Amino acid sequence: KILILDFGSQYTQLIARVIRELNVYCEIQPCTSPINWESSIKGVILSGSPFSVNDPNAPLVDIAAMAEKVPVLGVCYGAQLMAKVFGGEVAKSNFREYGRAYMTHQDKEEKLLFDISAQSQVWMSHADSIVRSPEAFEVIATTENIPVAAFKCTTLTTHPMFGLQFHPEVTHSIEGKQIVRNFLVHICGMKQEWTPAAFVQETVERIRQQVGNKRVVMALSGGVDSTVAAELIHKAIGANLFCIFVDNGLLRKDEYETVLDSYKHMGLNVKGINAKDLFYGELDGVKDPEQKRKIIGRLFIEVFQQEATALTDISFLGQGTIYPDVIESVSVNGPSATIKSHHNVGGLPEKMNMQLVEPLRFLFKDEVRRVGKEIGISDVFLARHPFPGPGLAIRILGEINAEKVALLQEADAIYMENLKESGLYNQVWQAGTILLPVQSVGVMGDERTYEFTIALRAVTSTDGMTADWAHLPYEFLAKVSNDIINKVKGINRVVYDISSKPPATIEWE
Numbered sequence: 001k002i003l004i005l006d007f008g009s010q011y012t013q014l015i016a017r018v019i020r021e022l023n024v025y026c027e028i029q030p031c032t033s034p035i036n037w038e039s040s041i042k043g044v045i046l047s048g049s050p051f052s053v054n055d056p057n058a059p060l061v062d063i064a065a066m067a068e069k070v071p072v073l074g075v076c077y078g079a080q081l082m083a084k085v086f087g088g089e090v091a092k093s094n095f096r097e098y099g100r101a102y103m104t105h106q107d108k109e110e111k112l113l114f115d116i117s118a119q120s121q122v123w124m125s126h127a128d129s130i131v132r133s134p135e136a137f138e139v140i141a142t143t144e145n146i147p148v149a150a151f152k153c154t155t156l157t158t159h160p161m162f163g164l165q166f167h168p169e170v171t172h173s174i175e176g177k178q179i180v181r182n183f184l185v186h187i188c189g190m191k192q193e194w195t196p197a198a199f200v201q202e203t204v205e206r207i208r209q210q211v212g213n214k215r216v217v218m219a220l221s222g223g224v225d226s227t228v229a230a231e232l233i234h235k236a237i238g239a240n241l242f243c244i245f246v247d248n249g250l251l252r253k254d255e256y257e258t259v260l261d262s263y264k265h266m267g268l269n270v271k272g273i274n275a276k277d278l279f280y281g282e283l284d285g286v287k288d289p290e291q292k293r294k295i296i297g298r299l300f301i302e303v304f305q306q307e308a309t310a311l312t313d314i315s316f317l318g319q320g321t322i323y324p325d326v327i328e329s330v331s332v333n334g335p336s337a338t339i340k341s342h343h344n345v346g347g348l349p350e351k352m353n354m355q356l357v358e359p360l361r362f363l364f365k366d367e368v369r370r371v372g373k374e375i376g377i378s379d380v381f382l383a384r385h386p387f388p389g390p391g392l393a394i395r396i397l398g399e400i401n402a403e404k405v406a407l408l409q410e411a412d413a414i415y416m417e418n419l420k421e422s423g424l425y426n427q428v429w430q431a432g433t434i435l436l437p438v439q440s441v442g443v444m445g446d447e448r449t450y451e452f453t454i455a456l457r458a459v460t461s462t463d464g465m466t467a468d469w470a471h472l473p474y475e476f477l478a479k480v481s482n483d484i485i486n487k488v489k490g491i492n493r494v495v496y497d498i499s500s501k502p503p504a505t506i507e508w509e
């Protein structure tokens, strides 16, 4: 594998993505953690950083020690750190260099730049530049503005060290992926063998070894992560996996029945628990969004725990945790403020005294989908939009009751159906309906109405961290509005949410 040391750059995960797309396995770890030198590590990449290497508290690592073990590639800050520690000079550029630049290189034999055009567009994002390369280093590429766009050293350490001032991991560096591939294949000697099929085989084997003939219990949510994780564990240990699927009364229309049915079809040993009344009862009269989330999180754990302890001989807890949930990124601004207290089935382990089985712990979302496809999981799960753990509770603003849930479910089902029929479902990242606690006057036939308002939300995004409102066609919105107002008694007004995140969030609560 390749180890990526994170110095806090916003692009660190992108480096990992590019490497994974090249079918090579990699892991990210904070630059501050010691490296566990397993023999599987074949190369190290040092990421960019918001720090300047000249800051007194700039993060440092021992690059020479690493290059005694494996080849090292520094990107942006990583390259500057290399320049500085080996005796070069890094200084504030006369002008900050952001965006497009053209890298020129001459040496056709240079392995890192194998097959790269003599002039190649690269993407810069730096305030400091390497103004003088260390003596033992050789400059292998320049741009019109900077003397060192790429350099290398083959003499000081057992393995070579390379530095790139630009970001090969972003798509605007047109041949960036090829440069990364050159490093992996031609310099670290890696094979591009890390495919979904290989992952499945390896993971199933690992689960078998971890679990043996013991039993695993797992909560399913109907989402892609827990479903793929369950199927992998199921492949490994069959009927020793016990799944629990809780109906909290806050799922989409008919979702509990359909999803439970699909799980049974997949051959999973799953028990459905109808806990609607418990959830409605405890949520009765509660308005505050954070309090609603906390109650739902707590009840879910209680219900799950009760069911799990009723099973005998359970030694492991299965979970659909994915990589973005576990990457500890190096934060420059300290711990981030709690915007919303997220709840999902990942909240379980602290309360339960069991060992974890987490087959997706090192995968990104799109990789989970590819693995799901590989093991034959239906598109019903794989193409499904993300749906929050607290469900419709955070899409009913204010107090919740069974009537409001039923009203929202009807409107939501119409919206979803229209999205699917029009082919727009797969073009948006997430969509949902929100029931506003606002009544307004309308007229239907000769009657005055005084009913609720539904807001429609649809966003485009890649990871949910930032999002834009989806520019759905007016005709489509007109049809959905019409369908909802005509078919759902109790709704006389539909609005469309045109806020991006930030400053808004995807959910309204």
Ligand code: XMP
Pocket (backbone or CB within 6 Å): 293, 340, 341, 342, 343, 344, 386, 387, 388, 389, 390, 430, 464, 465, 501, 504, 505, 506, 507, 508
């Ligand atoms: P926000 O509203 O924070 O949502 O912009 C970002 C993404 O997270 C989902 N979300 C949740 N998922 N438990 C979850 O499992 C939660 O408590 C929760 N709150 C929000 C939201 O649907 C969106 O995809």
